[in-house]
Amino acid sequence: MTDDADDADDANDAHDSTGGDGVTDPDDAHPPLSLSAFHDACQRAGRPLLTASELARHLERPHSEVTDDLEALAERGDLEHLAVSRDPVVWFPAELEDLTERERVVVFPKRREIIVDRPDQFTRAQLSQFAHLADGNGESGYRYVVRPEDVWQAPHDSFDGLQRTMRQALGQRSDALESWVESQWDRARQFRLVTHPDDYTVLEAQSAEIMGNVARQKLDEEHVHAPISDTEDWVREGSEAAIKRILYEAGYPVRDDRNLESGDALEVGLEVSLREYQRTWVDRFLEAGSGVFVGPPGSGKTIAAIATMEEVGGETLVLVPSRDLARQWAETVLDVTSLEPEQVGQYHGGRKEIRPITIATYQIAGMDRHRSLFDDREWGLVVFDECQHVPSDVYRRSTHLQSRHRLGLSASPLREDDRAADIFTLIGPPIGTDWEALFEAGFVAEPELEIRYVPWGDDEHQNAYGSAEGRERYQLAATNPGKVAEVRYLLASHPGARALVFVDYLEQGRDLAAALDAPFLSGETPHLERQRLLDSFRHDEIDTLVLSRVGDEGIDLPSADLAIVASGLGGSRRQGTQRAGRTMRPAGGALMYVLATRGTREEEFARRQLQHLGRQGLTVREESVERDLETETESDTSSEAADE
Structure with missing residues (x-):
């Protein structure tokens, strides 16, 4: 015009x-x-x-x-x-x-994206109720995406309440976005699982049309016995999880309103105070009855889970990926609650105790010869720690333990096999706080992430890389001898720092440990020795640990303030989160260095692995190492010979 x-x-x-x-x-x-x-x-x-x-x-x-x-x-x-x-x-x-210093909100309804420049805490808290923080680096504003699953799990009793929250967060009406959100809100209320008076499960639909056009098109005799009415189907026992997954993938999440076991009553007195966001997590879980606490390492997901135990007030089973983590869970429960030692048990390869609070490993809970022990007890709450494992074939066998309340914990519910949806159908919807808010509030330290491109340490390895193919080529770049000198340089640059050095290969780990005069902890380390090393690290008796993949998760190292990833860049995005998380803690300067051999595919792997951390709000820098590492390595060798 x-x-x-x-x-x-x-x-x-x-x-x-x-x-x-x-x-x-x-x-x-x-x-x-x-x-x-x-x-x-x-x-x-x-x-x-x-x-x-x-x-x-x-x-x-x-x-x-x-x-x-x-x-x-x-x-x-x-x-x-x-x-x-x-x-x-x-x-x-x-x-x-x-x-430019004012908060600005720009909505792109067709893309269902919201760009926010300089958002205040209130706006971010409101946005987190219906949108996903896709990019939080703050340089180009915070980019939120409104996904179907964000609307499905919005903590509101009515669409009107959600609509008010949207308008408060956006400072405006967006009819197109609100219309789409309302359609997703309705989708999340089309199906539910209920318990029939005769004690079998029924799938209910809001209308005959939605039952006929969706459920009966997607499900077969493997999932349901027969129709009961135009809007009800008789569900085969044991197929509930599959039904939820199939309809979720079709865009229709299923509400699970079955009369599941509530477990024997158990009084749990929490003796520590919750942070405001932890209380929000617990409240949202109690409203939904199930869910996954998503937050960075160090944000207190374990404490929030124990607070959930207190609120549920029933006997609890906690599933963890390792016996080390089982021991840490047991110690934490006894440390922060009124429970007595005889009320808390561990069930794994080292101990076999079934008690009101039982911490077991996924592997043993999924074994046929042990499963009946867990089936025989009625659990009021089942906690799936490191729940990104749940979709795997080995771990998902434990999810048949369907109590009334199911809680997952994860720093990064990402999977590389596109089965992340299984996490939320087998357990519940995501519940979390955007990482940047926790960094700004000082609850968790924001680590500084730096990718360092390291030259080859010698011509022999570089020449071998040029003629190698496939996996051998990747391994040669990962074990570049030049990284030994670079690790030494970084440790010398941060004297007194508690340092974790991650490797993917056992031989490389042993070589690095010998060069640094530091212990090497791997899957081959006996459990008692592993426990001794971890306790020594926590108590300042040793300040450097070299770790294989065993350190990526299931080990609590809250006092680490320096992480160096020497190899393992071909791993998953989740692995990058876990390793960065080892330096996240409420105080101190947290640092993470990722070493990539210059001119190899490691450069691409490093960027890919840390890219999603940048979107969570962490700052990622890149630095090219220009020192002559081969000369430094020879100099170090000469110095060691002179000392001898």
Whole structure:
């Protein structure tokens, strides 16, 4: 539309606002335009300057009135204006930086994306109820994506409540986005599993149409026995998880309202205080009855899980990936609750105790010869720690333990096999807080991540890499001898730091441990020795540990403030999160260095593995090492010989 057309429309608006004789109706008079209202209009437009025509359309006011108000603000020194070729005048704040420091929200309804610049804590808390933080580095604003699963698990009893939250977060109405969100809200209420009075499970649909067009098209005799009515199907015992997964993938999450076991009552007194976000996690879990606490390492998911035990008030089974983590769980439960040692048991290769609070490994809980022991006891709550494992064939056998309440814990529920949806259908919806908010509040330290591109340590390995193929090529880059000198350099640059050095290969780990005069902890390390080393690290008796993949998860190392990834860059994104998480803690400067051999595929692996951490709000830097590592290695060898 041209400016002349705009002016004509504004003239008509001006005519309509009068009584027909050119006299303005007092009831239709507008207050003078304020600088704050101009800022709000700029936020809606997504740019720091506006024409009078744009502002008039936004305010739904006559062009002439808006122009008068703009000139008045300019006379006061609040606005500046500039003539440009395509529009008579553009207006902008006299102090433009005042606008750049304000929170701005821009909505892209078709992409279901929300870009927020300088969001305050309230806005981020509101957004987290219905949107996923996809990119939180803050440089180009925070990018939120509204996904179906975010709407499905929104903590509201009605769509009206969710709609109010959206409008508070966005500061505006977005009819297109709200319409899509409402459709997803309705989808999440089309199916539910219930218990029939005769004690079998029934799949219920909201209508005969949705049952016939969706459920009965997707499910077969493997999942249901027969129809009971136009909106009800008799479910085969044991197929509940498969039904939830199939309908979830079809875009229809199933509410699980079965009368599942609630377990014998157990009084658990929590003797520590929860942080505000942990309390929010627990409250949202109690509303849903199931869910997954998602937060960075160090954010207190274990404490929040124990608080959930207290609220549920029933006997609890905790499933963990390793006996080391089982021991740590047992120690934590006894340390922060009123429970006595005889009420807390461990069930794994080293101990076999079934008690009101039992911590067992996934592997043993899934074995046929042990499973009946867990089946015979009614659990009020089952906790799946490191629940990203659950979709794997070995671990998912433990998910048949379907109690009334199912809680998952994970720093990164990412999977490389596209089975992440299984986590939420087998356990429950994600419940979390955006990482950047925890960093800013000081609950968790934001580690500094740096990828360091290291040259080859010698010509022999570089030449071998050039002629190798496939897995051998990857291993040669991973075990580049130049990394030994670089690890030494980084440790010397951070004297006194508690350091973890991660490797993917046992031989490389042994070589690094020998070069650093540090212990090497791997899957071959006996459990008693592993426990001794971990305790020594926690108690400052040793300050450097070399770790194989055994250290990626299931080991609590809260006091580490330096992590060096010497190899293992072909691993999953989850592995990158776990290793970065070893340096996340409430205080201190946390550092993580990732070493990649320059000019090899390790460069790509390093960027890919840490990319999603950048989207969580962590800063990722890149540095090319220019020192002559081969000379340094020879010098180190000569010094050692001289010492001998």
